[in-house]
Amino acid sequence: MSVVSGTSGTGIGAINVNVFGMSDVGKVRKNNEDNFVVCNLTTGEVTLTPALCNHRLGPMGTLFLVADGMGGEACGEVASQLCSVTVPKRLFDNLKTVESVSETNFVLLLREAIEFANQVVFQKAQSDPAYRGMGTTTTAATLFGPYLFVAQVGDSRAYLIRNKAMVQLTRDQTFLNYLAEIGAELPAELEKDSRKSILTQAVGTSETVDVKVTYTKMRHGDFLLLCSDGLYNMVGGSDMLGVVNSQASLPARCKSLVDKANEGGGTDNITMIIAELTGPGLPPADLAAPVELRDVDKEDFKTPA
Structure with missing residues (x-):
């Protein structure tokens, strides 16, 4: 079991991030093919293993990422680890080259970092028959000022918990969801259908990947939960919400x-990251404030809500 914990600083206009991540092999699998990472994109500090991560949200933001590998034997963990190492490094390195970072070019660089990781995993798989066919999901949430940008490939998930309600920020990229999108007839019992876990894409399984990015504005007191399907397939949404809303410590x-x-x-x-976001740099908590989730590919992206 691996663990990371961290707390940002405080100050006028500060955004404070309390974050804890955990990964567990579960009761059936022999290997843990999941990985997670937290990265301070201002300093480049990356946490992949048990360690404290103390920072205030800097001007370049913070990255939270969960990756669930696939491919059998050790392939899945290789794919998810490659992704977890490559995405933060690529994003941090590219942010350093930009003189003035806006929401627009931040998202372009986030998307490019995952596309680059896709190439790294794909080329590794093509270069060695032992790794052929490996891939990984990637859910990468980046807090940039008060805005949360969520990049999605596969079926790991991101949730926002606000006012004791939980909203899923990602859409599982599965075959059954694809059928729903094109208006095809769906099976009567979705949960029992053997195709419900078939992914339409993953990082590293083909030369290109279509990274979906959505965004929302965070508020003081919001919680962010990222997790692999090993959590949400075993624990119902109401139970997850009850735990996140408890008064216990994040660990x-x-x-x-x-x-x-x-x-x-x-x-x-089973892998997750829970982050609590507070501070005067965020809009105040508002019991009437809904979660407004938007697609960055829409025309209104240049003026986030």
Whole structure:
């Protein structure tokens, strides 16, 4: 089990990030093919292993990423680890080359970093028959000022918890969701359909990848939850919400979610990041404020809500 914890500083206009991540092999799998990473994109400090990560949200933001590898044997963990190392490094290096970073070019660089990671994983898979066919999901949430940008490939998830309600920020890129999008007839019992876990794309399984990016404006007191399917397939949404909304420490909340997933069967690796966002740099909490999720490919992106 690997763990990361961190707290940002405080000050006028500061955005404070309390974050904890955890990964567990579960009760069935022999290997843990999941990975997670937290990266301070201002300093380049990356946390992949148990360590404290103390920083105030800097001008270049913070990256939270969960990757769920696939491919059998050790291939899945190779793919997810490559992605978890490549994305933060590529994004940090590219941000350093930009004189003035706006929301628009920040998103372009986020998307490019995942596309680059796709090439790295794909080329590794093509160069060695032992890794042929490996790939990984990638859910990368980046806090840039008060805006949260979420880049998605695969079926790991990001949730926003506000006013004790939970909203899914990502859409699973699965075959059944694809059928729904094109208006095809769906099976009567979706949860029992053997195709529900078939992905329409993953990082590293083909030369190109279509990175979907959405964004929303965060508020003081919001929580962010990123997780692999090993959590949400074993623990219902109401149970996840109850744990995140509890008064326990973030490590205790993560541990409770892992325990619940294992009690539910633990059939897959279980990985999550929980981040609590506070501070005067965020709009104040508002009981009436809905979560407005937008697509960066829409025309209104240049003026985020």
